[in-house]
Amino acid sequence: MRKYKNMLLLLLLIVLAGIVFGGKDTAKAYVQTKIDELKITKVSDIEVYNLYDINNITIDNSFYPYLDTRIFKFTLEEDGFVKMLLTADKLTKNTYSNSKHTVQEPLVSATVYRDEKLIFEVIPTITAKGSTNTAKAPVNGETKAKVALDRGTYYVAIRTDKMQQSANTSTFVKGEAGFILYYQPVESDEIFRPSSVGNExxxxxxxxxxxxxxxxxxxxxxxxxxxxxxxxxxxxxxxxxxxxxxxxxxxxxxxxxxxxxxxxxxxxxxxxxxxxxxxxxxxxxxxxxxxxxxxxxxxxxxYPLNLRQVNRTKNSYIKVDTIEVPKEVRYIRGKLSQRDINNSNWRTAELITDTLQFGINKAGNYSVRVVDDFGNIFIENISATACDNTAPAKPKIKGYVAGDYEVTGTAEANSLVTVMFNNRPYKCEADSKGNYSCILPSRLAKGAKIEVYATDISGNVSSSAVVTVK
Missing domain, CATH: 2.60.120.380 (Jelly Rolls)
Structure with missing residues (x-):
């Protein structure tokens, strides 16, 4: 019987020891289940504030369970900026030793977390320091800059110096800490808060x-x-x-x-x-x-680039509609894409910046490249299935008098007329009736040879008419 009594006594001692030495953690767990809401000072500009609501937080770890941490929470209705101010001017750190009493400077800190388990810290810790005499001012803790937070609930851990106790000495913190929480709501045009891939x-x-x-x-x-x-x-x-x-x-x-x-x-x-x-x-x-x-x-x-074929059996050509005042427009045979903007063939491609059109006399694909003043390059292509491939009639040379500067005659209407004189080409255009007049830089001399041929809009070239100046 005595053996069983001794066992019961031992179990009772273990339970008491667990209460004494584990009481602090038990009390902390109890405090976590009841978290008070902090007052918020709402301002229109976080950098300018005059009025405030102060949260007076009672701190006393002189008695069991010797709490040195208290948890609070606050809720933001909208995304915004937050600043914190922490004071310790009403706190004292007391030490009692063999009936002697001394006062030290207490420390109190505040840290903000996104979660109730105090894992995800969102505002760095601020620390306030009390004072032991009137000659030395206490030091407030304050966030260095405004902190941007999403709407929702946040948790604040207020921590102070731990209670220290030995056989003859006891040190604890007692009094009130002041905590001010400034909040400036910020309007946002964003639909998704937070946004993510798939929710842009x-x-x-x-x-x-x-x-x-x-x-x-x-x-x-x-x-x-x-x-x-x-x-x-x-x-x-x-x-x-x-x-x-x-x-x-x-x-x-x-x-x-x-x-x-x-x-x-x-x-x-x-x-x-x-x-x-x-x-x-x-x-x-x-x-x-x-x-x-x-x-x-x-x-x-x-930045449009539209290619349109004009005519099919007579005077077929491609019309280019694009940006105003392009720096350069060229065309080339073949089907090229945006990946081919730096293809070496573009260096020798025909320039059509001024006319924004080019004749076609062969079916197939044609590509046009446009360059703007900023170096932007873009390409489009078109497929021509039918086109004019008939050469224009041989031009007629009617006026070529020695001593004159002019060669006149008739050719296909609206064709480009080339006059070869002294082995140099001189170009002019036939009008809608087919008449042309080409001015030369020097007088026609007797015995000089004149050669004239026409190129229609599609690029077809006639045979040459040749005369000798008399």
Whole structure:
């Protein structure tokens, strides 16, 4: 019987020891189940504030369970900026030793977490320090800069010096800490908060989208659509002074442009010629814990390049409709695509910048390349199935008097007439009735040979008419 009594006594001692030495953790678990809501001071400008609601937080770890940490929470109805201020002027750190009492400077800190388990820290710890005499002012803890946070609930851990106890000495903190939480709501045009791949915020042309990069969501995604080939300007801005990254993605989400930039509320511009399709953007802060307002805007200028065949059996040619005042327009036989903008054959391709048309006398594919003043290059092609391949009639030479500067005659209407004189070509155009007049730089001399041939709009060349000046 005594054996069983001894066992019961031993079990009772183990239970008491667990309560004494494990009481602190038990109390912490109890506090976590009842988390008080902090008062928020809502302001229109986080950098300018006069009024505030102070949270008076009672701290006393002189009694069991000797709490040195208290957990609170606050809820943001909208995305915005937050600043914190922590005071310790009403706190004392007391030490009792053999009936002697001394006062030391207490420390109290505040850390904000995204989760109730206090794992994901979103605002760095701030620390306040009390004072032991009136000659030395206490030191407040304050966030160095505004912190961008998403809407939702956050948890604040208020921690102070631990209670220390020995056989003859006991040290504890007692009093009130003051905690002020400033909050500036920020309006956002973003539909998806947070955004992600597959949930990109849409951008419409000529309309700026205001956004916010936050500590928990440091990257935003956007999407826009191009319905016709266009020269697209993308203007973007990041409020923070820290580094950020801009990326433009193609239709298959391949990176087209990647740029790192410093924020500072400076607007940056990227310009790119884009074909029809969907495109994606991302803005990302590169500094941990950073955040701030963003702005992004898309504008575009259509860059048409339309090829149209005019006529089929007589005077067939390709008409080119494109941007105003192109720097260079060339055409070449064959079917080329945007991948062939630097094909070496373009160097010798015929220039049609002034006329924006070219004749065709052979069926098949033709490609046109346009270059603008900014170096943007784009290509279109057309397939000609039927065209004029009949040479024009031989021209007639009627006027070629010695001592004159002029050669006249008739040729196919609207054809290009070439007069060969002194082994040099001189060109003129036949009018709608077929009459032509070609002015030469020197007088016609007796015995000089004159050769004339015509080229129609399609590029067909006539046989030559030849005369000798008498």
């Amino acid at each position: 915020n849409p951008i419409k042309s000529e309309k700026a989208v205001q956004g916010l990069l936050t500590v928990a969501n440091p990257r935003d995604y956007y999407m826009f659509e191009i319905k016709e080939r266009s020269l697209v300007d993308i203007t973007y801005m990041y409020e923070s002074s820290n580094k950020a990254k801009f990326v433009l993605y193609g239709k298959d989400r391949e990176a087209i442009i990647t740029k790192q930039f410093s924020g500072n509320n400076v607007k940056y511009l990227e310009e790119r010629l884009l074909d029809v399709g969907k495109y994606y953007l991302s803005l990302e802060t590169l500094s941990v814990g950073d955040g701030g307002r963003t702005s992004i805007e898309i504008s575009s200028i259509p």
